Amino acid sequence: MPVAVELSHVTKRFDRHVAVSDLSLTVPTGVVYGLLGPNGAGKTTTIRMLLNLIAPDEGTVRILGVPPSAPGVIDRVGYLPEERGLYKKMQVRRVLRFLGELKGLTGREADKRIDAWLERFGLDTPARDWGDAKVDELSRGMQQKVQFIGTLLHDPELVVLDEPFSGLDPINAQALKDTVLELRQRGRTVIFSTHLMDNAERLCDSVCIIAQGEKVLDGDVTAVREAHSGRSVAIAFVESPPPTVAEVLRDRTLVTRADDSNRSVEVELAPNADPQQLLARLMAAGARLERFELVRSSLHQIFLEAVGANGIETGVVGDE
Amino acid sequence: MKKFWAVFRREYLERIQSRWYIFATVAGPVFFGSVITIPQVLTRKAKPSVEVSHIIILDATGTDLGLRIAQSLRGGALGDTLAAVVRPVVSTALPTAQNMATAEVVRHQWIGYLVIDSAAMAGADVYYAGRNASSVQDMNRLTAAVRRNVLALRLERVGLDPQRIRSLTDVRNEINADRITDQGRGGSAELSTLFAYLVAFTLYTMIVLYGNVILRAVVDEKSSRVSEVVVASVQPDTLLAGKVFGVSSVAVTQVLLWVVMSTIVYKTRGPLLHLFHLDIPVIPFPTISATSVVALVLFWMLGFLCYAALFAGMGAIVTNQEDATQAALPVTMLVVLAVVLVVPVLIEPNGTVARVASWFPFTAPILMPVRMSVTQVSRYEVSLTLCGVAFGCAASLWLAARLYRVGLLMYGKRPSLRELVRWIRAA
Numbered sequence: 001m002p003v004a005v006e007l008s009h010v011t012k013r014f015d016r017h018v019a020v021s022d023l024s025l026t027v028p029t030g031v032v033y034g035l036l037g038p039n040g041a042g043k044t045t046t047i048r049m050l051l052n053l054i055a056p057d058e059g060t061v062r063i064l065g066v067p068p069s070a071p072g073v074i075d076r077v078g079y080l081p082e083e084r085g086l087y088k089k090m091q092v093r094r095v096l097r098f099l100g101e102l103k104g105l106t107g108r109e110a111d112k113r114i115d116a117w118l119e120r121f122g123l124d125t126p127a128r129d130w131g132d133a134k135v136d137e138l139s140r141g142m143q144q145k146v147q148f149i150g151t152l153l154h155d156p157e158l159v160v161l162d163e164p165f166s167g168l169d170p171i172n173a174q175a176l177k178d179t180v181l182e183l184r185q186r187g188r189t190v191i192f193s194t195h196l197m198d199n200a201e202r203l204c205d206s207v208c209i210i211a212q213g214e215k216v217l218d219g220d221v222t223a224v225r226e227a228h229s230g231r232s233v234a235i236a237f238v239e240s241p242p243p244t245v246a247e248v249l250r251d252r253t254l255v256t257r258a259d260d261s262n263r264s265v266e267v268e269l270a271p272n273a274d275p276q277q278l279l280a281r282l283m284a285a286g287a288r289l290e291r292f293e294l295v296r297s298s299l300h301q302i303f304l305e306a307v308g309a310n311g312i313e314t315g316v317v318g319d320e
Numbered sequence: 321m322k323k324f325w326a327v328f329r330r331e332y333l334e335r336i337q338s339r340w341y342i343f344a345t346v347a348g349p350v351f352f353g354s355v356i357t358i359p360q361v362l363t364r365k366a367k368p369s370v371e372v373s374h375i376i377i378l379d380a381t382g383t384d385l386g387l388r389i390a391q392s393l394r395g396g397a398l399g400d401t402l403a404a405v406v407r408p409v410v411s412t413a414l415p416t417a418q419n420m421a422t423a424e425v426v427r428h429q430w431i432g433y434l435v436i437d438s439a440a441m442a443g444a445d446v447y448y449a450g451r452n453a454s455s456v457q458d459m460n461r462l463t464a465a466v467r468r469n470v471l472a473l474r475l476e477r478v479g480l481d482p483q484r485i486r487s488l489t490d491v492r493n494e495i496n497a498d499r500i501t502d503q504g505r506g507g508s509a510e511l512s513t514l515f516a517y518l519v520a521f522t523l524y525t526m527i528v529l530y531g532n533v534i535l536r537a538v539v540d541e542k543s544s545r546v547s548e549v550v551v552a553s554v555q556p557d558t559l560l561a562g563k564v565f566g567v568s569s570v571a572v573t574q575v576l577l578w579v580v581m582s583t584i585v586y587k588t589r590g591p592l593l594h595l596f597h598l599d600i601p602v603i604p605f606p607t608i609s610a611t612s613v614v615a616l617v618l619f620w621m622l623g624f625l626c627y628a629a630l631f632a633g634m635g636a637i638v639t640n641q642e643d644a645t646q647a648a649l650p651v652t653m654l655v656v657l658a659v660v661l662v663v664p665v666l667i668e669p670n671g672t673v674a675r676v677a678s679w680f681p682f683t684a685p686i687l688m689p690v691r692m693s694v695t696q697v698s699r700y701e702v703s704l705t706l707c708g709v710a711f712g713c714a715a716s717l718w719l720a721a722r723l724y725r726v727g728l729l730m731y732g733k734r735p736s737l738r739e740l741v742r743w744i745r746a747a
Contacts, residue, residue: 051552053729079552085545090334101326102553150549 002029003065004158004189005050010059012045012213019045021213022059027191027206032184034204034221035193036303042213043193044082047162050191051079064158075104078156082163082193084147088136092123092146095135096153103154110153117149121175141169148176152183159183161192165199177203197300207299209306216306221299228297228305233275235282236264236291244285254278259301264291266301323554327562328569331537335570345574349581372458375450376421376433377406380414381441388469389434393461405430411437418449425450434462441470513666516693520662520686522575523620527655530571530624531631531648534563538635539644547728556725564628564717571624615702616689619709623685626713627655633720636727637735658683662690669695679705681712719744 005027012020020042027033035043048054049061052068066073086095093114100110118124118131123145130138138146144167151159161180165173180190180203194200200207201221208218217224237245240263249258249265254273259266269275279292297305335341373393379386386406394403409417414435421433432450440446446466452458468489475485541547550559634647661683665674669691678687678697684705691697722744 048729053548053552074553077552079549081545081548081552083545083548085549087334087541087546088544094330094334098326098330099549099553102323102550104322147549 003027004029004031004063005033005191006060006062007046007049008060010046010049010056010061012042012049012054012056018213020049020056020210023210023213023215024059025208025215025218027189029189030184030187031189031205032180032203033189033191034200034207035191035210036195036197036200036207036299037193037210038195038307040212041210043210044162045213046210047079047160047191047193050160051077072104075154076157078103078151078154078159080148080151080159080161080164082166084144086135086143086147086150089134091132091134092118092138093131096131096146096150099150100153103156105154113153113155114149117153121145121149140167141172144168144172145175148179152179157188159188159190161190163194164192165194165196173199197298197303201299209303211307217302224302225296225299228302231269231271232295232297232301233267233269233278234264234291234293234295235267235289238288238290239263241287242285245282245287248278248281248285251281254281257305259304266295266298268297268301268305324558324562327554327559328566331563331566332569335533335567336573341570341574345577348574348578349585353585372431372452372461373404374431375404376424376430377404378414378417378421378433378435379406379408380411380435380437382408382438383441383473385436385441385469385473388472389436389465392465392469404434422449434466436466440466441473443470512693516666516690517662519616519689519693520659523623523686523689524655524659526571526575527624527627528652530567531627531651531655533570534567534628535631535635535644535648536641537563537567538632539638539641542636542638542728543640551728556728557721560629560632560717560721560724564625564632564720568621568624568628572621611699612692615692615706618706619685619689622706622709622713626682626685626709626716627651629713629716629720630654633716633723633727636720636724637730637740639730654682655686658686661687665690666694679708681708681715684709684712 003026005025007026008024010020010023011018023042023046035046037043045054049056050063050068052074061068064073064076068074087098090098093111096114096117097107097110100113101107105113114131115124118129123130123142130142135143135146151161159180164176168176177199180192183190184205192203204221206218206220207224209216249255249260249267252270254270254277255267256270257268267278269278275294282289282292373390375393377386377390386408390404390406407417414437418433418435421430424430425432430450431452432448435447448459448462471489472482472485475489476482541550554562630651631648634651635644638644638647658677661673661677664671665677665687668674674687674691677683678691688697688702688705692702723740
């Protein structure tokens with residue numbers, strides 16, 4: 001299988017702080033790849049090294065078979081940074097043409113594609129052609145669409161999206177997911193970073209979880225979930241359970257961890273604990289159950305397990 | 321190179337299409353034109369300075385000097401109908417008479433009063449107080465009248481015919497000074513100075529104006545976070561170059577348009593001036609050799625690029641507009657230093673200060689043209705200085721590129737000087 005991105009033993013330090021430490025990962029061509037981790041885990045730094053925005057201190061990076069500094073390769077990559085922005089005083093079409101030209105498109109070719117994209121994203125309707133408006137006349141949601149068009153205008157082989165879902169309204173988020181899946185169908189490679197596990201689980205073929213600059217685990221999503229399965233139970237109550245139920249869930253001989261959201265709980269069974277025993281204890285405690293299901297771990301759980309609450313805490317205060 | 325042109329085109333086209341730019345380009349010559357014409361119109365209007373003769377002359381000489389002065393103030397070519405009033409006084413009564421005259425001037429009955437006493441006949445200074453005391457023209461006229469009449473009176477006393485005296489003393493020579501260089505006569509000295517000023521201040525204005533345009537553009541790009549998308553597609557060096565050259569071309573376009581418009585106005589000045597009932601003045605241009613023009617243009621371009629790069633570099637190290645002005649202060653100070661030195665250079669164009677300042681790469685673009693306009697600078701010296709400026713320009717671009725590479729993705733607090741040095745080393 002051809003490889004779109006390959007990092008091998010990459011390390012990046014800022015002053016005394018290590019942002020990425022000995023990170024190796026491989027992204028096959030044509031997959032949707034999720035880079036998961038809490039804030040400050042080193043996701044943005046990793047992405048910036050892919051794009052030759054910063055150079056690694058150690059290790060090597062290869063994208064589309066060559067180092068990112070190789071001439072021309074960057075024109076085959078589309079990048080949506082976490083912090084987004086456009087030239088506010090410029091006309092939408094002109095901004096997009098400029099972004100296209102920076103990727104080597106001719107003005108005429110860019111114009112053709114811009115029209116198609118604007119129409120597709122509902123920015124050029126019979127009622128109003130927003131392409132002629134200045135960027136700062138657009139709503140935030142529209143600006144996000146324009147930015148997204150700018151990322152994809154040159155039809156890149158590799159698309160890198162840094163926290164693409166942050167700040168998106170549900171409609172734009174859906175449009176983004178649809179586009180990502182369509183890119184995949186057309187054989188493009190998409191890498192995106194996120195800390196939203198739901199999106200990752202639904203979209204990604206493979207993931208890499210990093211925390212504090214180090215890889216925690218990586219691989220095919222199904223395989224990852226398979227490897228972490230069988231010890232997890234999803235429970236839902238008909239009504240808020242009595243306190244006796246909470247006591248059962250705190251029993252460490254049965255349950256190592258309970259992810260409690262009042263009427264539904266995801267628990268991880270203790271080693272050697274029997275799910276039937278847990279069910280019996282819950283019934284005895286007076287719980288009225290709507291659901292009791294042995295599940296494969298969600299990415300969210302695997303993530304929490306792998307990173308640990310400790311990792312998240314450190315991540316939150318650590319700087320990107 | 322393709323990307324350089326994309327950046328260049330964006331900077332250039334977006335700017336020259338802005339309303340502000342079009343306004344400044346059109347309004348510029350109109351503004352300069354009015355600066356030159358309006359005072360002329362106003363002085364012309366005020367010229368029948370009726371008021372010069374509308375004064376009191378306190379005459380304590382015991383002669384008819386006061387009357388004579390009043391006579392020569394009146395009439396003349398301008399045919400004033402107003403006349404000065406002469407009040408003969410004795411020396412001891414002068415203070416009282418002066419107080420009275422002051423009061424009358426305060427009440428707007430007269431414009432001022434002139435005091436002449438016996439010392440004046442001996443050649444001592446005379447005293448004048450009035451509302452127009454700061455008008456150079458009026459004072460020159462008064463002085464001339466006093467001198468001419470003192471001289472006439474003295475000559476009469478030694479027995480010369482008053483008629484002949486008048487024709488002999490009516491001397492009105494002025495000096496028209498020309499500058500001589502190795503190439504021969506180099507045109508009016510006054511004009512050279514004026515030209516030097518014009519050159520210095522146009523460049524100064526352009527640097528400060530467009531330097532800030534670049535500064536703001538970079539900070540805008542950073543604070544709106546466009547820069548990350550852009551540097552993911554273009555090398556920061558290319559981006560910097562496109563920006564600096566793009567904005568510089570905008571400035572050059574403006575100056576060229578100004579020159580073209582001024583030329584048109586100059587060629588058609590006859591009917592224009594006629595509108596204001598003015599004579600067509602003969603404006604002699606200073607003669608400048610072709611090589612000087614080339615040198616001048618080179619100094620301008622290199623100087624502009626040099627500062628544009630520095631401003632861009634400063635823009636890259638800050639995150640918001642408030643910090644930007646502060647960060648640009650050292651660069652602005654360099655330009656101001658050059659302008660502050662213009663006058664010393666004009667006064668002593670071959671002095672040590674002038675020489676050193678016109679060699680220093682960051683002040684040379686402004687000061688060398690100034691020196692060249694007022695004195696003879698050897699070609700050897702000019703070429704050497706040009707090399708220095710080119711070197712300074714390259715150094716600025718190099719430095720700015722390094723700051724740019726690291727700075728564009730850095731947000732947050734302004735870096736300290738030590739951090740900056742580390743950035744420059746790391747880039």
